[in-house]
Amino acid sequence: MKRRYILFTALFGIFLAGCSKEFFDVNSDPATPQTPNSKTLTMPLFAQMGRGIQFDSRYLSHVVQFWGRNTSNYFAETHGWLQGSDASGEIWRTNYFGLGLNLGLVIEDATQKQEYNFVGLAQALRAWSWQTTTDYHGDIILKQAFEPNRYVFEYDPQPDVYAEVVRLANESITNFKRTDGNGTVAAMAPSDLVYQGNNAKWIKFNYGLLARNANTLINKANYDPKKVIEFADLALSSNDDNFIVPNDGSTTSNANFFGPLRNNIGTFRQTRLLVGLLNGSLSLLPDTIIDPRRNNMITASPDGIFRGTGPATGDPGTDALRNRIPNPWGVTANNNAGAANIKYLFKDAAGIPIMTYPEIQFIKAEAAFRDNNLTLAYDAYRKGILGHIDFVSKLGPVISNANRDAYMLSASVKQSAATLTLADIMLQKFIAMWGHGFVETWVDLRKYNYNEGDSKGNNPYLGYFVFPTTFFADNGGKPAQRYRPRYNSEYIWNLEALKKVGGENSDYHTYKMWFSQP
Missing domain, CATH: 1.25.40.390 (Serine Threonine Protein Phosphatase 5, Tetratricopeptide repeat)
Known part of the structure; x- marks a missing residue:
């Protein structure tokens, strides 16, 4: 079979060599743009943000006790995980696939066209995605994530990801403040489903990301509450600045994941x-x-x-x-x-x-x-x-x-x-x-380590947050601290790299986050 395939490929290559480009260029269609551009790529990115969070909330919502289940001993309520499943891997999919290279294409296209507001938008979404993914999964793939022709991707520690969020958010702010180039509000507004091209609101969103990032580090010696306050003062200043991804709500394909049309939360x-x-x-x-x-x-x-x-x-x-x-x-x-x-x-x-x-x-x-x-x-x-x-x-x-x-x-x-x-x-x-x-x-x-408190002894959830009577069997009596990377990409294709951070261990999901530790 293999030799037949190689022979066919060789003969097909010879055949193509003698034919005109016009006749065989099936990838060229004057009616359909062949080069992706920022305007067409941007709108679907917002839907991806909501998809990742809401899909994975089916499980995380029970850990944080936003919701319970209609039956007792549901695995998510006991801080457990589903083996051999992509369940709780949607944020991972959003970061690497749903947003992933699409954000890179927006940045590349907008940079070439000097549309710096589109560059800033893509950088803000990338910063949000890195922050969300590391806060959910812990160690993730950062430096090698989008390298071509790579089959094994090494994991990076949380401090590296946190630093990258800061870098991207600040670069995004810089791009939204630029007055040169060809980026205009009118050009971006139709594609910007959240802020309709309002640079000032995007800048506030970036400062909100920086506030989240900095305020997570309460257990670290370099935690700076004054810096957090500074970021917060530059972030969203009213509910008019809220970052809300819209839904049409007319069909199952454009409706809120939590709505009755989708019928996902009845239990x-x-x-x-x-x-x-x-x-x-x-x-x-x-x-x-x-x-x-x-x-x-x-x-x-x-x-x-x-x-x-x-x-x-x-x-x-x-x-x-x-x-x-x-x-x-x-x-x-x-x-x-x-x-x-x-x-x-x-x-x-x-x-x-x-x-x-x-x-x-x-x-x-x-x-x-x-x-x-x-x-x-x-x-x-x-x-x-x-x-x-x-x-x-x-x-x-x-x-x-x-x-x-x-x-x-x-x-x-x-x-x-x-x-x-x-x-x-x-x-x-x-x-x-x-x-x-x-x-x-x-x-x-x-x-705040659930009911244990932070490194300085602050313990705001004691007496309020109640653990399940019994934790999931794999937990060893410990609460969940992270979700595992997406099964089909990491446990099937990237297991050797995942082993290096302990991802093959049955209690990996109870390993404390970097930000939780002194």
Whole structure:
């Protein structure tokens, strides 16, 4: 068979040598562009960002306790993994395939045409993708990632990836500030589904990436809270700056992954942790009141009581009771309520938040608190809460000013800088990130080592975050710290390189991240 193939190839080559190019150039079509350009390549890239996060949230959402499952002992709730499967490998696929070389083509084409705003856009998306992928997987392939004619790709440590994010974000900012070249708002606006060519908003997004990057390093000696605050002040300044990937919501191909058309989350359940935070029942303070965001975000059981699942084998304990707890659509027993009845971020046409103003304010509050600037921390804490109430209200129904103000003046919200705690900040951030900020919330949980605390003894989740009664069998009694690289690319084709970082070990997913360690 092999000799026949070689012979056929040789004869076909001789045949081609005697024929005209015009007759056989099947790759040339005057009606179809043969060279990809920035304008046509850019729009699909936004959809890839949402795809990676939302696909993998099917598992990560249970680890961070945004959602539970309608059955007990689900592997993701016990911090486990699926062997021989691409499950939880979609962020990996997004980084290397969905965005991957496409971003390189945008940069190459836009650089040649001196369209520096397109260059900046591609660099910003690349920076976001590297940050998200390393925060989810740990060690990843960076330096050799897009080298041609390579079959083995060596892994790089997290510090290298973090440095590359900083480099790319800063280069992106520089390109968006350029006034030379041929890049115009009008030229980029039709392809820019998020900011419609607004350079100033892209610059803010980059500073948001830098704030995330720097604020993850709380366990490191070089952590600089003042730098985090500086980045936050230059980042998103209102909900008008939110980075939200839009969805048309008319068919399964253009609808929100979490919407009823896609029908992906009927078996998910709101959690006891979230319900307790919104009800005020997890607070140790008297006179707390119901959070005005509660009814917009979650739903009561048919008897009118707000309930949530515990992790794996926690409350309510039986599968029959779990099926009385609403799913994110607001219905029970795995039902699909239909598009007219869905709430919050789970409508078919709801966009996918990638970064929001409330998140930036809580990052600033955390950094200021760690810098012992309690006045600044308190101001950002309140702005984060108010920003998220506004965010929720815009998705409907509208939260009245009276309900908002009553909440802000209640014991549910700290009333002075002197009484503010790190837990207050991080738990309000948990609420604000619910339903979209899966990876960033997991970063927060791991940098504080879940219930153990950080290297300085800060422990904001103690007494709130509850582990499952029993961890997954491979875990050795330890919580998950990372997800494994995508099975079909790494465990099938790149196993020797993966072995060098411990990826073949059954407990690899419990290895602590670099940023979690002193």
